[in-house]
Amino acid sequence: MAGTGRAPAGKLTGPKLRVNWIACDGRGLCAELLPELVGRDEWGYPIIADAPVPPHLSEYAQRAVTICPKLALRLVPPG
Amino acid sequence: MNALYDTTVNGTLTPPGAELPRLLRAPAAGPGGLDVHVDAYGPLPSGRDVIALVDAAGLTGRGGAGFPTARKLATVAAAGRRTVVVGNGGEGEPAAGKDLLLLHTVPHLVLDGLSLAAEAVRASDTYLYVERGSPALPGLEAAVRERRRAGMDRRRVEIVHAPPRFLAGEESALVNRVSGGAALPRATPPRVFERGVRGRPTLVQNVETLAQIALIARYGPAWFRALGTATEPGTMLFSVSGAVAAPRVIEAEIGVSLPALLGAAGGQIARLQAVLYGGYHGGWLPAADALAIPLANTALRPRGVSLGAGVVVALPADACGLAETARVARYLADESAKQCGPCLNGLPRIADALAVLARPHPDRRTRAWIERWSSLVAGRGACHHPDGTVRFVRSALRVFAHEADLHEGGRCSATTRRAVLPVPAPGVPAPRDWR
Numbered sequence: 001m002a003g004t005g006r007a008p009a010g011k012l013t014g015p016k017l018r019v020n021w022i023a024c025d026g027r028g029l030c031a032e033l034l035p036e037l038v039g040r041d042e043w044g045y046p047i048i049a050d051a052p053v054p055p056h057l058s059e060y061a062q063r064a065v066t067i068c069p070k071l072a073l074r075l076v077p078p079g
Numbered sequence: 080m081n082a083l084y085d086t087t088v089n090g091t092l093t094p095p096g097a098e099l100p101r102l103l104r105a106p107a108a109g110p111g112g113l114d115v116h117v118d119a120y121g122p123l124p125s126g127r128d129v130i131a132l133v134d135a136a137g138l139t140g141r142g143g144a145g146f147p148t149a150r151k152l153a154t155v156a157a158a159g160r161r162t163v164v165v166g167n168g169g170e171g172e173p174a175a176g177k178d179l180l181l182l183h184t185v186p187h188l189v190l191d192g193l194s195l196a197a198e199a200v201r202a203s204d205t206y207l208y209v210e211r212g213s214p215a216l217p218g219l220e221a222a223v224r225e226r227r228r229a230g231m232d233r234r235r236v237e238i239v240h241a242p243p244r245f246l247a248g249e250e251s252a253l254v255n256r257v258s259g260g261a262a263l264p265r266a267t268p269p270r271v272f273e274r275g276v277r278g279r280p281t282l283v284q285n286v287e288t289l290a291q292i293a294l295i296a297r298y299g300p301a302w303f304r305a306l307g308t309a310t311e312p313g314t315m316l317f318s319v320s321g322a323v324a325a326p327r328v329i330e331a332e333i334g335v336s337l338p339a340l341l342g343a344a345g346g347q348i349a350r351l352q353a354v355l356y357g358g359y360h361g362g363w364l365p366a367a368d369a370l371a372i373p374l375a376n377t378a379l380r381p382r383g384v385s386l387g388a389g390v391v392v393a394l395p396a397d398a399c400g401l402a403e404t405a406r407v408a409r410y411l412a413d414e415s416a417k418q419c420g421p422c423l424n425g426l427p428r429i430a431d432a433l434a435v436l437a438r439p440h441p442d443r444r445t446r447a448w449i450e451r452w453s454s455l456v457a458g459r460g461a462c463h464h465p466d467g468t469v470r471f472v473r474s475a476l477r478v479f480a481h482e483a484d485l486h487e488g489g490r491c492s493a494t495t496r497r498a499v500l501p502v503p504a505p506g507v508p509a510p511r512d513w514r
Binding site for chain 2: 018019021022023025026041042043044045047
């Protein structure tokens with residue numbers, strides 16, 4: 001995705017996805033909705049890169065947060 | 080009553096000199112302990128800017144994380160509204176004994192520190208968190224009563240019982256327990272200094288940190304800095320065990336050499352192969368390195384370990400480091416709060432694989448599996464239990480790599496199966512409700 005967004009490559013400063021590990025029970029809706037950013041471990045729990053959500057995926061990231069049945073996913077502002 | 084207070088603002092009590100011990104200088108438990116204590120250490124100072132003194136002293140938390148104490152005090156003091164202070168004596172670490180020793184022998188020093196910290200953050204509630212059934216409890220309860228009768232503390236100190244679990248002293252678990260719930264870690268944020276006990280800004284300080292505050296408030300930062308290193312001033316309590324003649328808690332200055340520390344514990348009784356620093360969330364160092372490196376975080380951290388809460392276990396050459404690590408990894412997996420999926424699933428797999436690696440002819444992929452599961456649990460929990468466990472396990476894979484090679488070839492360098500690292504006896508089940 002380098003060069004496609006408005007922010008210069010490697011300088012993304014958008015919000016990050018963060019999991020509440022106590023709430024999460026590994027249903028995997030976030031991974032289905034946002035496979036670009038969310039993988040799953042062998043037990044089904046999300047693996048999320050510790051990197052800002054790129055602008056072109058922010059809408060999907062927001063939907064993943066909303067759709068999580070355990071309310072275990074949040075978008076946290078940078079910094 | 081006034082004799083128990085030192086009301087001078089600028090005066091400093093005559094310091095007892097730079098010699099050791101400091102914290103453990105005057106055991107003052109039992110009836111009449113308060114008089115013994117005041118005679119030995121001097122009256123409880125009042126009217127001092129404790130936060131400034133602690134800042135100048137450079138005191139860091141003695142509970143394991145080593146965070147600058149003054150910053151923590153200032154953060155909670157700035158939060159203002161109806162703050163809470165908790166003295167953390169919930170020492171769940173099986174190889175540690177220093178919090179119990181402090182509470183048992185110098186309860187008034189800990190209670191002085193609690194009182195001073197409460198004053199500094201203008202707390203409305205003060206608690207002391209101590210393991211249920213602790214042998215220190217009767218003496219502590221008596222000490223609290225004695226101080227109340229003497230008009231010593233402005234705030235009532237309530238003792239809250241911790242369950243005998245490894246994670247009971249974890250800050251957020253402590254906050255849940257003191258709030259009346261189970262001692263289970265919770266998700267952060269909020270941090271406890273933002274929203275802690277019953278939603279109020281909460282200062283949690285290890286009981287050794289509190290005792291150090293009590294000394295700093297009396298004798299001043301310069302006295303405190305006379306021992307220790309420039310970047311890590313003061314003394315620390317080390318729980319020394321393993322291949323030493325007299326396993327015990329030793330107060331030594333930070334930066335002490337390992338041979339000196341082992342000497343204070345009766346001396347080595349065997350050739351060493353490795354030393355565990357920082358307890359079961361800590362890490363192993365090969366003996367040759369450990370014997371040459373001073374016990375200071377500035378020296379240890381580049382080697383991947385830290386002092387933590389001062390646990391030092393000397394592993395003799397005739398023991399199997401992998402078997403020791405496997406036994407502790409199983410204990411740590413059992414002690415997971417089992418709230419977070421990666422920890423709940425990953426730690427038992429790591430423990431199983433280590434048990435395989437501890438036996439002859441493990442599958443040659445075992446180490447790779449341990450590393451894969453380790454990377455899957457690290458950083459993926461509400462608390463640091465998975466991270467700490469992985470730190471411990473990875474250090475074992477590094478330090479005992481040659482031993483693992485031997486095991487793959489069907490051999491083991493150990494000549495004894497006698498356990499070195501303590502884990503709680505299996506006959507005593509941990510409380511399931513975490514209370």
